[in-house]
Each structure stands twice: as structure tokens, then as C-alpha cells.
Amino acid sequence: MQELPKAYDASSVEDEIYQRWESSGYFNPDKLPDRNQNGEPYCIIMPPPNRTGTLHMGHATMLAIEDLLIRFQRMLGKKTLWLPGTDHAAIATQVKVEQLLMKEGIQNPREELGREEFLSRVVAFAEDSANTIRSQVRKMGSSCDWSREKYTLDAERNRAVNEMFKRMYEDGIIERGDRMVNWDPGFKTVISDDEVVWREEKAPFYTFKYGPFEIGTSRPETKFGDKYVVMHPEDERYAAFKEGQKIELEWINGPITATVIKDSVIDREFGTGVMTITPWHDQVDYDLAERRGLDKEQVIDMEGKLLPMAGEFAGMSILDARKKVVEKLKAKGLLVQVDENYVHRVATAERGGTLIEPQISRQWFIRVNKKFALRQDTLGKWKKGDQTTLKELMIEAVASKQTNIVPDRFEKIYFHWINNLRDWCISRQIWFGHRIPVWYKDQEEQVSETAPGKGWEQDPDTLDTWFSSGLWTFSTLGWPEQASDLKNNHPTSVLETGYDILFFWVARMILMSSYGLGEVPFKNVYLHGLVRDEKGRKMSKSLGNILDPLDLIPKYGTDAVRLSLLIGTTPGQDMRLSENKIAGFRNFTNKLWNISRFIMIQLGEGGLRQEKIEPTTLADKWILTRLADVVTSITKKLDAYRFSAAGDELRDFTWTELADQYLEIAKKEKGKEAILSYILTTILKLWHPYMPFITEHVWSLLGQKELLLVAEWPKSKEIPIDTEAAEEYLRQQRSKQSPEDQERQKEELEEIVSYIQSTEQKLADTDFQSKAPDHVVAGMRKKLEEAKQKREWLEKMRSY
RNA sequence: GGACGUUUAGCUCAGUUGGUUAGAGCGUUCGAUUCACAUUCGAAAGGUCGCAGGUUCGAAUCCUGCAACGUCCACCA
Numbered sequence: 021m022q023e024l025p026k027a028y029d030a031s032s033v034e035d036e037i038y039q040r041w042e043s044s045g046y047f048n049p050d051k052l053p054d055r056n057q058n059g060e061p062y063c064i065i066m067p068p069p070n071r072t073g074t075l076h077m078g079h080a081t082m083l084a085i086e087d088l089l090i091r092f093q094r095m096l097g098k099k100t101l102w103l104p105g106t107d108h109a110a111i112a113t114q115v116k117v118e119q120l121l122m123k124e125g126i127q128n129p130r131e132e133l134g135r136e137e138f139l140s141r142v143v144a145f146a147e148d149s150a151n152t153i154r155s156q157v158r159k160m161g162s163s164c165d166w167s168r169e170k171y172t173l174d175a176e177r178n179r180a181v182n183e184m185f186k187r188m189y190e191d192g193i194i195e196r197g198d199r200m201v202n203w204d205p206g207f208k209t210v211i212s213d214d215e216v217v218w219r220e221e222k223a224p225f226y227t228f229k230y231g232p233f234e235i236g237t238s239r240p241e242t243k244f245g246d247k248y249v250v251m252h253p254e255d256e257r258y259a260a261f262k263e264g265q266k267i268e269l270e271w272i273n274g275p276i277t278a279t280v281i282k283d284s285v286i287d288r289e290f291g292t293g294v295m296t297i298t299p300w301h302d303q304v305d306y307d308l309a310e311r312r313g314l315d316k317e318q319v320i321d322m323e324g325k326l327l328p329m330a331g332e333f334a335g336m337s338i339l340d341a342r343k344k345v346v347e348k349l350k351a352k353g354l355l356v357q358v359d360e361n362y363v364h365r366v367a368t369a370e371r372g373g374t375l376i377e378p379q380i381s382r383q384w385f386i387r388v389n390k391k392f393a394l395r396q397d398t399l400g401k402w403k404k405g406d407q408t409t410l411k412e413l414m415i416e417a418v419a420s421k422q423t424n425i426v427p428d429r430f431e432k433i434y435f436h437w438i439n440n441l442r443d444w445c446i447s448r449q450i451w452f453g454h455r456i457p458v459w460y461k462d463q464e465e466q467v468s469e470t471a472p473g474k475g476w477e478q479d480p481d482t483l484d485t486w487f488s489s490g491l492w493t494f495s496t497l498g499w500p501e502q503a504s505d506l507k508n509n510h511p512t513s514v515l516e517t518g519y520d521i522l523f524f525w526v527a528r529m530i531l532m533s534s535y536g537l538g539e540v541p542f543k544n545v546y547l548h549g550l551v552r553d554e555k556g557r558k559m560s561k562s563l564g565n566i567l568d569p570l571d572l573i574p575k576y577g578t579d580a581v582r583l584s585l586l587i588g589t590t591p592g593q594d595m596r597l598s599e600n601k602i603a604g605f606r607n608f609t610n611k612l613w614n615i616s617r618f619i620m621i622q623l624g625e626g627g628l629r630q631e632k633i634e635p636t637t638l639a640d641k642w643i644l645t646r647l648a649d650v651v652t653s654i655t656k657k658l659d660a661y662r663f664s665a666a667g668d669e670l671r672d673f674t675w676t677e678l679a680d681q682y683l684e685i686a687k688k689e690k691g692k693e694a695i696l697s698y699i700l701t702t703i704l705k706l707w708h709p710y711m712p713f714i715t716e717h718v719w720s721l722l723g724q725k726e727l728l729l730v731a732e733w734p735k736s737k738e739i740p741i742d743t744e745a746a747e748e749y750l751r752q753q754r755s756k757q758s759p760e761d762q763e764r765q766k767e768e769l770e771e772i773v774s775y776i777q778s779t780e781q782k783l784a785d786t787d788f789q790s791k792a793p794d795h796v797v798a799g800m801r802k803k804l805e806e807a808k809q810k811r812e813w814l815e816k817m818r819s820y
Numbered sequence: 821g822g823a824c825g826u827u828u829a830g831c832u833c834a835g836u837u838g839g840u841u842a843g844a845g846c847g848u849u850c851g852a853u854u855c856a857c858a859u860u861c862g863a864a865a866g867g868u869c870g871c872a873g874g875u876u877c878g879a880a881u882c883c884u885g886c887a888a889c890g891u892c893c894a895c896c897a
Contacts, residue, residue, distance in 0.1 A: 024856090026856080026857065027857080027859065218895085225897095235897075236897060238897080239897090286896090286897085287897085289896095290896055290897070291896090294897090295897040296897080297897080302897080303895090304896075305897080364895095364896095365895075429824065430824095432823080432824075433824070433892070436822090436892090437893070440894070519891095519892095520892095523892095523893095554831090587834095588832070588833055588834075588844090589833090590833090590834085593825080593826085594890090594891090595832090595833090596832060596833085598832080598846095600831095600832090600847095601832075601846080603846095603859080604845060604846065604859095607857095607859040607860090608845095609859090610860095611857070611860085613856090613859095614857035614859090614860090615857085616856090617856050618856035618857080619856085620856090621856065622856090660836090662836090664833095664834075665834075665835090665836095668834070668845095671844090671845095672844075679856090680861075680862095683856080687855080
């Protein structure tokens with residue numbers, strides 16, 4: 021027998037073990053053993069990490085949970101597919117590369133390099149990131165099928181994107197239009213509502229004289245084009261002014277004519293109850309102008325500078341102009357007052373952080389409220405040809421429970437978001453991404469992958485990265501072809517991701533799948549919380565509190581890192597992680613190592629015993645009964661996504677009951693080789709989804725021919741149990757009850773007995789029967805039953 | 821403004837259909853240790869389960885109200 025080290029050294033075995041798994045082919049569903057080939061399919065599509073750099077703790081959490089699910093289901097005998105991939109992450113990656121190029125001294129990367137050269141730099145960076153990510157995903161022990169790896173921007177995904185675009189265009193739910201959008205003047209692209217981050221900011225709030233009115237604003241620099249003055253129709257202060265009335269007044273650059281508009285969007289309580297509107301640069305104003313057919317005029321250009329219509333202020337940046345405009349109005353005696361303590365919220369870009377300027381711009385939109393005819397039977401509710409909207413599809417998928425969200429409170433949040441959802445702007449003025457498959461010639465436009473003929477120009481814009489992400493569950497399985505992978509695995513079993521991208525991504529996959537395929541993309545959604553530092557702060561570079569999985573793995577082992585992300589956490593709830601916690605789980609992996617080592621030493625040359633186990637002593641019967649309980653309970657909890665509870669229970673059993681108690685007995689009493697063999701192999705199987713490396717390592721030291729990776733999950737009914745013997749064992753172990761406790765239990769029993777008597781009397785009373793409503797009687801009966809159960813329990817306890 | 825979450829031992833958190841004396845890990849204190857493991861073992865201290873009411877024989881758990889912290893959504897010139 022070989023010499024076994026006293027401490028488990030994860031780093032010396034993990035890479036070799038991963039190699040063995042990968043070369044076994046078992047990550048690939050088509051190469052699994054026969055048992056799994058006949059099992060039902062179980063599929064998880066990995067949320068593709070962005071090709072923007074390296075993996076962080078959030079990714080590690082995702083990989084740990086998904087690998088646990090896949091390994092558990094594989095051992096149960098399912099035909100498991102975990103499909104990995106990466107995301108081009110359009111804007112995020114382009115921003116990152118632009119920053120890198122600027123550091124290299126290229127001031128305006130896009131202008132200086134040109135589209136082709138710039139894109140080749142981005143592609144090189146993305147490829148580099150992908151390689152890093154692949155090796156990191158392996159480091160975490162992920163048992164995903166590398167032969168099926170996909171990329172959101174590869175050729176087949178591009179075909180899927182173009183096909184989906186084409187269908188939506190033909191159905192009239194993709195449409196081009198001039199609408200109000202969120203414009204990022206820094207990166208010169210539009211971004212979606214969900215990519216806008218609102219920041220609280222203190223800014224002066226000015227009140228100006230505007231003819232006979234006073235108006236308030238925090239953005240005087242936009243007021244050049246304001247020629248409508250709006251008030252509430254029932255505001256008596258302004259009853260003298262009539263709808264459509266023209267008023268001559270002195271304004272920034274001289275006299276103008278303002279038109280009175282009466283509209284109930286006005287909040288009479290706010291400020292003076294009067295406002296002017298800037299429809300080109302404000303959503304609310306835009307909506308009002310659209311509704312009332314008012315003129316719109318652009319004031320600020322796409323780079324954040326004032327246009328010629330601002331007169332002497334033309335060409336100034338917004339912030340410069342603000343000061344100057346206020347000075348001028350003040351000089352004209354039109355400034356009434358300034359509130360320096362006004363706090364409002366400004367829109368900034370999620371990537372890059374520049375101030376967002378609302379602009380009217382010609383863009384492509386997905387219309388979520390427009391009726392269209394379905395191309396196939398959908399979600400079991402609609403028939404082919406029925407009219408519906410994308411919003412209705414998104415609601416039905418979750419409301420009908422075809423997609424089930426864990427934890428379920430997020431369903432409410434999901435519905436709320438959909439109710440507020442507006443059309444989705446899908447075009448971006450960036451270069452890295454799927455090019456919009458639309459071609460123009462003179463006044464014509466045509467959707468096509470390639471040029472329809474001579475003289476056609478392709479739309480220069482690309483698609484929002486979430487458009488291709490939305491297709492991820494089925495584009496990866498071969499759609500739009502009728503691929504067998506698609507047929508076997510869609511809808512997928514589980515989508516596991518952080519709750520922070522519920523809207524960005526989860527909702528959009530539901531949209532795309534129910535529209536394009538008529539079915540949900542996944543049956544279950546499991547949302548994990550965000551990983552925070554030990555003080556509960558978000559991990560960030562600027563705070564310097566980042567825990568990097570790649571630093572922790574060599575130090576504590578992958579298994580310990582995985583445990584720290586799986587145990588002590590609940591779905592949808594943020595978790596605090598500290599190195600201390602990981603060290604604690606490293607200690608546990610070592611404990612499991614030494615349990616294995618002890619048993620292997622006990623087994624000696626004879627190795628693992630295969631003979632039927634025959635418990636003889638009370639302790640044997642107790643530990644086997646407990647083992648059977650644990651198998652049942654762990655299986656149930658894993659099925660219910662209760663990873664933390666299952667892991668906790670298993671750790672408790674392994675450490676306290678098995679190691680501290682039973683192994684101590686086994687030291688004194690010999691002849692337990694068969695039982696020890698059985699217990700060890702069983703707990704290795706139970707732990708495998710949590711700690712794949714150490715369990716596989718011990719498994720092979722035990723001389724097992726086949727990998728633990730594909731071993732059969734334990735069944736409790738195969739374990740001999742003897743509940744009475746187990747209770748007897750515990751009774752002997754337990755110290756005598758104290759007299760006070762006995763007294764307390766006696767009192768409690770008496771109380772319950774008297775309650776049962778009085779309730780039974782009451783229920784038997786005919787007068788009561790005739791008067792009491794049914795539900796009251798039913799409630800009383802239910803409670804009576806519970807009380808009787810409790811009585812039995814107490815009586816049983818007393819008899820001990 | 822709307823919604824949601826959290827509040828349990830010094831710290832991090834479990835506690836799923838209301839039910840024995842509210843648990844675990846870490847930390848603290850005391851003790852042990854050539855016998856699988858000091859990345860260990862045994863023991864102890866430590867909790868009015870945020871606050872106030874209510875339902876119940878019985879509430880950390882259900883209901884109502886309040887408070888603190890956090891998150892998301894909407895966004896008013």
C-alpha cells in the first residue's frame with residue numbers, strides 16, 4: 021500500500037484529475053455510459069462569460085452551482101449536457117479595447133485605425149480573453165462539454181441572429197424609426213433603458229421669468245427652443261390663459277413667441293405649476309409633444325455641444341453653456357432665484373459612466389406592444405396565426421409556470437418590469453457585434469445576410485449584444501436548423517445566473533424563445549446572489565477588496581472554494597465571502613481526506629470490501645440508519661435546489677457522526693471493513709457534486725475502475741436500516757434528562773390534554789354544530805388533530 | 821413615489837408547511853493529544869430570535885403597525 025500524505029494537497033492532483041475526466045469523454049452526452057444514454061436529457065446552457073478579461077467570484081459561483089447540478093443529474097443517470105460558451109459583449113469589449121488602445125497612445129482609436137483595423141484589434145483581444153476564460157472554467161472543475169463550445173459572435177450564431185431579425189422584421193415587430201433614445205455622447209452610440217444608471221447629484225435649480233410666468237429648470241442650456249408653456253387645465257392661478265394663446269416674451273436670445281398648452285401631465289404642486297418643454301431632449305416632453313402634435317427641435321448635437329440655433333452659445337459644451345446662459349438671463353433681469361440644494365438624478369452610461377443625453381434618433385426597435393400573427397403554436401395557449409404581443413408572451417411563460425423562478429419572489433419583480441417595459445432599441449453605433457442585416461439603395465431597404473445586388477449599402481450599425489444573448493438557449497443547439505441537439509434538449513432544464521441580469525438577459529431569452537420557437541427557453545431559473553466582501557461591500561478594483569478565484573484555488577484547493585460558494589448561501593440573497601470562510605472549508609476537505617485515509621488504513625491490503633454488509637452492533641445499525649436518512653434527505657434537498665442545506669447536513673453527518681463518533685468506535689471494534697467500505701464509497705458519491713476533485717482522487721486510490729464522475733447516485737433503500745436499534749443507541753448515548761425538563765414536559769402534556777378534551781366537547785355540542793360556520797369547525801378539527809399528534813409525541817418522549 | 825429583501829450568539833449565516841431545551845461555522849475560555857487528522861479532539865461561556873400589538877393550547881415561524889439598513893423599478897420641469 022502506498023504511503024498517503026497526512027494533509028490533502030489539492031494543487032498536486034487537480035489538473036491531472038480534470039485531464040482524466042475530459043479525456044474520458046463523459047462530459048459529452050453522446051459518449052456517456054449506456055445507463056445515461058437511456059436516461060432522460062438534462063441540459064444547462066452556461067451563461068457565456070464576457071470576453072472582456074478574466075473570471076471573477078460571480079462566475080465561480082455560477083460554475084460551482086451548475087457543475088453541482090450537472091454532476092448530480094449525471095450520477096442519477098440522466099443524459100446530461102452542459103454547454104459552455106463565451107459572449108462577445110459588444111459594447112463592454114469595445115470600450116475595454118478602446119481604453120487599452122488609448123493607453124498605448126492612440127487618442128481616437130476608431131478614427132485613427134478605421135473599421136477593419138480597429139475590429140481586428142478587438143477580435144484579437146476577445147480571442148485572448150476566451151483562452152483565459154476556458155482555462156479558468158476548467159480550473160473550477162466544470163464538467164461541461166467542450167466539444168460543443170459556442171461563441172455569441174461566431175458564424176452559426178450570426179446565422180441565427182440574421183434569421184431571427186428577418187422573421188421579426190417580416191412580422192412587423194422590428195421597425196426603424198425616429199424616436200427618443202438614450203444617447204451616450206462619449207462613445208457616440210445609443211444604449212438601452214437597462215444600460216442607463218441613475219446617479220444622485222446636487223445641482224442648482226433655477227427659476228426664471230418667462231413672460232408672465234415663472235418657470236423652473238436645472239437645465240437652462242436646453243431652453244433655447246422652448247416655445248410652448250404648459251400648465252394644468254384646472255389650475256385656477258392660470259385660468260386667464262387660454263389653450264393655444266400666443267404670448268410675446270423676452271428670452272435668452274431676444275423676443276420669442278410662446279404658445280400656451282393646457283395639459284394634465286403637469287403637477288400643480290411642483291414649483292410654480294408651469295413649465296416649458298424641450299421635446300428633443302426629454303422623454304416626458306417628447307411624449308407630450310407627440311401626443312399633442314407639437315414641434316420638436318434639436319438643441320444639442322450628438323457630441324454634447326449646442327447647435328447653431330443657440331446663437332452666440334453655439335458650439336459650447338453643455339456645462340459651459342449652462343453657466344453662460346444663467347449669467348445672461350441674470351443680466352437681463354430674468355433670474356428669479358436659485359436653489360443650490362436641489363438634488364436630482366442624472367442618467368449615466370453603465371459602461372464608461374458618461375452623462376446620457378436624451379436625443380431623437382433614427383434607430384431599430386423591437387416593438388413589445390405591437391400585435392402580430394404567431395408563426396407556430398405557442399406556449400400551449402396560442403395557435404399558429406393567433407394575434408398577440410411580445411409582452412403577452414413574456415408574461416404567459418412565467419404566469420403559466422412553464423418557467424419557474426427560484427426564489428419565487430423574483431416572479432413578481434419580473435412581472436413588474438414587463439409592465440413597465442418599453443420598446444427595445446436594438447441598434448448600436450459601435451463596430452464590434454452582429455452587423456444589422458439590412459441593406460439600403462436609394463429609398464429601398466431589404467433584409468439580407470449579403471448584398472442583394474449592386475449599389476446596395478449595409479446599415480453601418482450593429483445589434484445590441486443582448487439580441488444575440490437572447491437566442492443563446494437555442495442558437496447554441498443548432499437553431500434555425502432542426503438539429504437533434506435542439507430537439508433533445510430544448511426547453512433546457514435550468515438557467516442559472518445572478519439576479520442582476522434577470523431583466524437584461526433572462527427576460528430577453530424568454531421573449532426570443534417564445535416568439536421564435538413557441539416554447540420557453542428553460543423550465544427553471546435559479547438566481548444566485550452577488551458575492552460581496554466580508555463587510556458586505558461590492559467587490560471592486562477601486563476598493564481593492566477583490567477576491568480572485570485564481571488566487572484562492574492554489575492556496576485552498578478548488579473544492580474548498582466551491583464549498584464556500586455553495587454552503588451558507590441562499591438563492592437570490594447576496595453572500596459575504598472572506599478568506600477565513602474558505603480556510604474553514606479547506607479544513608473540511610482535509611477532514612474528508614483523513615477520514616478516507618483512516619478507512620483505507622483499516623482496510624489494509626484487502627482494499628475495498630464488496631461483500632454484503634451485515635451490521636452487528638447497535639452502533640453499526642445506528643450509523644447505517646443515519647446514512648440512509650442522509651441519502652434520502654440530501655437527494656430531496658438537491659432536487660429542490662437547496663444546496664446549502666444539503667451541504668450543511670452532509671458536513672454535519674460526515675464530521676460529527678461519522679468521524680467523531682463512529683470512527684472512534686471502529687478503532688476499538690474490528691471487523692468493520694465491509695461497513696466502512698460501504699460508508700466511504702457512499703459519502704464520496706454524495707460529496708462528489710460539491711467536491712469533485714478530492715472525491716475522485718480518493719475514489720481512484722480505492723482502486724475503482726470506473727470514474728466517480730459517472731458512478732451511480734446512492735439509493736437509501738439499498739442500505740439496511742434498523743430504526744429501533746438506532747434509537748436505542750442514541751438513548752444509551754444521551755445523558756439522563758434533568759428533573760426540571762421532565763416537569764416541564766409533564767405540564768405541557770397536561771395542557772394539551774385539557775385542550776383536546778374541551779375542543780372535543782365543543783365539537784360534540786349540537787348547539788355549537790348548528791351555529792358555527794363550516795370553516796370554523798374545519799379549522800378546529802385540524803387543530804385538534806395537530807394537538808393529538810403532539811400529545812402522542814410527548815407521551816412517547818416521557819416513556820423514554 | 822412604488823415594490824422587494826434583511827434584521828436570530830462577538831462575527832458570517834441556517835432555521836420550508838407554527839411543535840421537544842432556537843442551531844452551525846468562525847472567534848473566545850478551559851482541557852487533551854506519540855494511537856487517521858493541531859487544517860485535530862473533548863468541554864464551556866455566549867441569544868428578551870429589530871420593536872409594539874394580535875391570532876393560537878403553543879409563534880423566530882402566521883397577521884397588523886413601526887423602525888433601521890440594503891436592493892430594484894419609476895422618475896416631475
